[in-house]
Amino acid sequence: MSFRNYKDKIDEGDTVILYLSNNLYAIDVRPEIKSKKGDLVENVFQTPFGALKVRNLIGTEYGSKVELSKGWGHVLQPTPELWSLTLPHRTQIIYTPDISMILLQLDLVPGSVVIEAGTGSGSLTHALIRRVRPHGHVFTFDFHEHRANVARKEFEEHGLSDFVTAQHRDVLEEGFGENLKGKADAVFLDLPSPWIGVPHVLDALKAKGGRFCSFSPCIEQVQRTCLALERQGFQELTTMEVLQSELKVTRRTVPVRDLSFLKHKSSESPVEEKPSSETSYVVGAWPTSTPGHTGYLTVATLPPVFARKKTQETEQNNQCADIDPSGNGSAMAVEETG
Structure with a gap:
């Protein structure tokens, strides 16, 4: 294949x-x-x-x-890049500029176990497979049964079925399944409500921690996802957008005025002087139009279990220190010192 x-x-x-x-x-x-x-x-x-x-x-x-x-x-x-440009679209797909950033932010290496939801047209899935093979595995889910079946058949035809498992499942309601609890190094969500799936991500990532990434077109989705990540103990939250801008390299000819006449005091004003020669330069020019909005990538890190416990204990101690044992809180302390 x-x-x-x-x-x-x-x-x-x-x-x-x-x-x-x-x-x-x-x-x-x-x-x-x-x-x-x-x-x-x-x-x-x-x-x-x-x-x-x-x-x-x-x-x-x-x-x-x-x-x-x-x-x-x-x-x-x-290649995954060429396939993204030619594949039959079953959904809106993620293209190479975003895919490259996703692979980088998820810290994937050969041998990694990564979960993806949803599969869609399989554009990102092909890139994930190439990154984690030959000993890693991709578990990809889609809530639409027909899309999941078509993707599964496509992976088989491409000879990639050894490295990917495509399933029909609503992960927001059902999670990723008991067999994936504590098994994933990274999770990627391309769903309308990724914040609902954050608790399931917590269950799926390994005890040593892992990386999370979601793709959302609206900033309101990003806000709700970040709040859910913070509540579940994720750290290093970052949101970014990848906009590709290409410089166009061209050759431009610039007129050059001969100013040697200025050496003579009796010279007339150079305002009416015409350019006496031309010089050609190779220049890089910015595009005349700015690329439009694609989507926001939100990434976060889940620390190891022992670090999560320490963080929770620290937060609890800080909360207890701010509350007076009598239950009156800081207001009573102010009255006593007054």
Whole structure:
């Protein structure tokens, strides 16, 4: 399978990315497909540059040039980044700029166990699998049964089923299940009400602690999630938004005025002088438009169990110190010292 390992040549059953003049297409390499009537017909992929007989891709080297009926293109091996740009959308997906920050903030390494809810179109899931394999595992949940089943089938077709378990489950109501209590190194939530799932996150993270991240489009969701995290003992709460801005490198020609005449006292005012030459520079220019809002990433750390107990004891001691044993509190102390 093309997603499982890097390889030199295309085999039947692989998924390849066809690159055509800044356009990307995902193709399943199968010589024949079923027509609308249910009959097996030759698999011919139509593009703006003509037809591609998919059968001819078998045995072709990845990265090579392929002929179309009206032009040519290149076949590339799929990566999570390329898949995010070509996958069939079942929901709104998370793109590479946010995905890269999520992977960084969750502190994932090969061998990590990570929980994701919800699965959606599987864009982030593919990136999580690549980060934790070969000894780690991804447990991904979606409350929509059809989406969960389609994602499970997709992971099997891509040869990734050994590294991921896709389940249909409403984690906000039911949690992540008894088998995942105290098993996860990190949890990611992409849900409408992530604050409801925070107690379940606490149960799922290991005794040594772990990392949490949620993706929310609205700041009100972020506020409620942060309050829930604080109540459950999470620390180092941070909220950020990843906005990608690209500098455009161009060559600009600048007119240059010859000011040598200023050396002579009798020179006239240079106001009417015209540029006598031009100089070309390579410059980087900011984009004329600012990228719009994507979503807020809220990340937090759950400390180890022993550290959580110390924090709770400290807070309780501070609260007791502020309360007078007689029950009158600080008001009575003020009266006595008066």
